[in-house]
Amino acid sequence: MIKIRKAKLSDSECIVELQLKMAMETEGLELDRNVVSKGVRGVFSEPARGTYWVAEDNDKILGVLLAIPEWSDWRNGTVLWIHSLYVISQARRRGVFKKLYLNLKKQVEHSPELVGLRLYVDKQNKSAQKIYEKLGLNRDHYELYEWLK
Numbered sequence: 001m002i003k004i005r006k007a008k009l010s011d012s013e014c015i016v017e018l019q020l021k022m023a024m025e026t027e028g029l030e031l032d033r034n035v036v037s038k039g040v041r042g043v044f045s046e047p048a049r050g051t052y053w054v055a056e057d058n059d060k061i062l063g064v065l066l067a068i069p070e071w072s073d074w075r076n077g078t079v080l081w082i083h084s085l086y087v088i089s090q091a092r093r094r095g096v097f098k099k100l101y102l103n104l105k106k107q108v109e110h111s112p113e114l115v116g117l118r119l120y121v122d123k124q125n126k127s128a129q130k131i132y133e134k135l136g137l138n139r140d141h142y143e144l145y146e147w148l149k
Contacts, residue, residue, distance in 0.1 A: 082101070
């Protein structure tokens with residue numbers, strides 16, 4: 001049975017592995033393991049940066065996401081951004097992301113401080129887009145632009 005829980009520091013190495021796999025699989029990027037490891041541990045050392053959530057079955061992590069808070073002055077509340085989402089290939093089509101997503105959605109629905117969920121997806125990742133739309137997420141009227149060092 002798939003269970004959702006907050007990740008623990010002891011999950012860090014598994015989360016790092018999943019992030020490295022995600023970058024390679026989705027964007028063909030080979031990330032620096034040391035940088036990713038420091039980044040993952042940085043979330044645990046500074047909880048305001050976000051919260052990792054994991055889906056597991058029989059003590060094996062099947063998927064992970066990072067919920068990052070963003071203050072919305074327009075809504076006078078916090079929007080949770082879904083980042084670093086990855087489900088291992090053997091666990092896909094088993095509802096792993098759905099359970100992770102519904103866990104966050106329930107938190108938003110029951111918290112007066114939380115006002116919504118957002119995520120971004122690569123324009124070419126059509127299969128993920130279909131899943132998000134099936135769960136009731138919609139494309140809003142924003143476009144994402146970025147500049148990264």
